[in-house]
Amino acid sequence: MRRYDSAPFAPYLRLPFFERLYENGAMAITDRQTATLALAHALSAAERGLPVIPLSATKLPALRSPHRGDPQPVLCRGECGVPGHGVHDATTDPAAVRALFAAAPWATGYGIACGRPPHHLIGIDLDTKSSTDSMAELQHLALRHLFTIPETVTVLTPSGGRHLWLTGPPDTVVPNSASRLAPGIDVRGTGGYLVGPGSVTAHGAYRIAPGTAHLAPAPCPRALLRLIAPPARTRSAAGSPHGQGHGLVQFVLAAQEGQRNTRLFWAACRAYENGLGDSLTEALTAAAVRAGLTEREARATIASADRLTANRGIR
Known part of the structure; x- marks a missing residue:
């Protein structure tokens, strides 16, 4: 795999092919090219310590559960050794990534598991589906709780939203939530995943925001971490x-x-x-x-x- 001397996350976040594609307002890409590019971006992310899984065009895990036909309910997180357990399949091993995508040749993107070492990624999902200005809501929270929104990796979604990538401490479990922090702001933490840049969905492509490709995910501000992580239980x-x-x-x-x-x-x-x-x-x-x-x-x-x-x- 080719290695780069620039910032650790920049190589797989630079997507000139997709930028040209969208600047021209075209989606002239075959299913095979889409799948090949999704695998390439997933491998690049895995090389930098980000556990990945293949996603379908609906943004859901591409592989179905191997237990869906079992007569008895099965609470399995992949212990059976068969893929199809959603985010529990996420891996950084190149051979395992290739095997997952080979089992799901229809995959058009990839998900990045949050809360996993070494980065312990936290995703702040600023939605645009409601009339609420989610970025303004986040800025209000920052003013109210005295923290600064750091410069960090930012991924633009096809709907006009954005994902802010942050890192958390290894001893803190950040749960997933939808609009609990503020209207239009979802949190992706342990057990969740973010759609990786370069993924193509039914609504378009996810791509890195201009000016953030050279950045690494910033540490989550402590005041924000207190808002999104429950207090430790004794x-x-x-x-x-x-x-x-x-x-x-x-x-x-x-x-x-x-x-x-x-x-x-x-x-x-x-x-x-x-x-x-x-x-x-x-x-x-x-x-x-x-x-x-x-x-x-x-x-x-x-x-x-x-x-x-x-x-x-x-x-």
């Missing part, structure tokens, strides 16, 4: 009935007939989005059984929440 708090997740368990316990599956699914989704899914699985299952579901029904519902949040890249 052992006694985590094990007590007042520990984190207690409210979700109580929510399931209070379910009436006709609400049980819906309440359990909602609670499990919130648990996975906040990095608590694995630790709360047994407690949520027990609560659902006490509320009237069978254990099999409860575990199937929790597995569905696991798959949904993983495939949406919001955890």
Whole structure:
């Protein structure tokens, strides 16, 4: 693989081919060329320590779960050794990256797993789907909480939004969230992924913002990190009935007939989005059984929440 002497992230973020393509207002590119370029960009990202997975044109993981036809729900994070576990497949190994893309020749892009070493990437997704000015919202947060928005790698999305790449400390788990920080601002943390620059989707290409290709992801400001990361749990708090997740368990316990599956699914989704899914699985299952579901029904519902949040890249 060719190596560069410039800034560590610049080589794979410079996309002259795509820039010319969009300057001319054309998308004259074959499916094969798209797949080849997606693999090339993914390999370049992996070479720089960013774990990647192939994505389809819908921005979802390109490989389907190998457990989708199993009669019993399976909570697997790739331990079975077969690809198809979403962000859990993400790797920096070139041979493994090539194997993933060979298994998904229809892939048109790649996702970068957040929260993984060595960079512990955090994505601040500034959306444009609502009438809210998400960049202005972020600036208001910066003024209110006394932090500066750093210069960092910025990826432009086809819809006009942008992804700010930040790095976090290795001992901090940043959960995924949607508009919790502020309207129009999503956070991609542990268990989530960012669409990598050079990816082509049904709505267009993701590309690096001018003037940021030479940058490396900046450390997340401490004040911002306090807003997006939950406080560390002590052992006694985590094990007590007042520990984190207690409210979700109580929510399931209070379910009436006709609400049980819906309440359990909602609670499990919130648990996975906040990095608590694995630790709360047994407690949520027990609560659902006490509320009237069978254990099999409860575990199937929790597995569905696991798959949904993983495939949406919001955890």
